[in-house]
Amino acid sequence: MAGASSSGNLNSVSIVLTQDPERKSRLYELHMEQEMVLEAPLVVTFCADWFRTREWLRLRQARDNFNNLVGYLVASFDAMILAQNVCLGFESEGLGICYMGTTLYSMLDIAEFLELPDTCLPVTAIVVGYPDEDPTKRDRLPMEALVHHETYHRPSVAEIEETYRQREVKGWERYMAIPELKRMSEERGITSLAQFYTSEIKYDPESFREFSLRIEDALVTKHFLER
Ligand SMILES: Cc1cc2nc3c(=O)[nH]c(=O)nc-3n(C[C@H](O)[C@H](O)[C@H](O)COP(=O)(O)O)c2cc1C
Structure with a gap:
């Protein structure tokens, strides 16, 4: 984990561990009430963090930098690379993890709750614990659809059909096996996986605009972006 690749080896990341049940219950609210935040004993929040580096630069009378969009992206990439290394480490020890994509949606509130300083923002979080189930890994799209040789191969309609063929059956069945989702889908006239994905139930375009x-x-408040 400590050896994760790092841009310029500046290690522009911080990790905040949350174990205290009361503090976890506030994180549960900020992560849109995803139950695993309460169930798992540990939440690890990975932050893009230039605060420490910039303090060091200031102490050495060096020029300031990284309080800009490039800085945010560079530190975010470092944070994601580190997060995945940490996940692999936990999994190799028999622990289970789940990423919390909701970190992005509540970025500033989580930053406030974790008392993050200027030019420091959460990028992702994971919940960690010993799993009490062993679900099969879900299929990814076929590799041929993802890999391009030399230049981008624009998929034809027939290739798109083929790429999503299996997922449209399996994915749909998986969601419709959950009575609440089935009911909500029927109420909204949703008849396919594609429609489900951008419905209010899953990745609602309105919510995405708001997020x-x-x-x-958050980027403006933490001085990564100027308005
Ligand atoms: C960046 C990122 C954010 C994610 N956020 C969530 C989340 O908020 N809630 C959740 O249940 N799963 C989340 N996941 C897990 C994915 O849903 C999961 O990896 C995917 O459905 C495939 O399932 P599998 O990894 O168990 O095969 C996230 C995964 C990634 C990479």
């Missing part, structure tokens, strides 16, 4: 504004606001 995008929140992220922009």
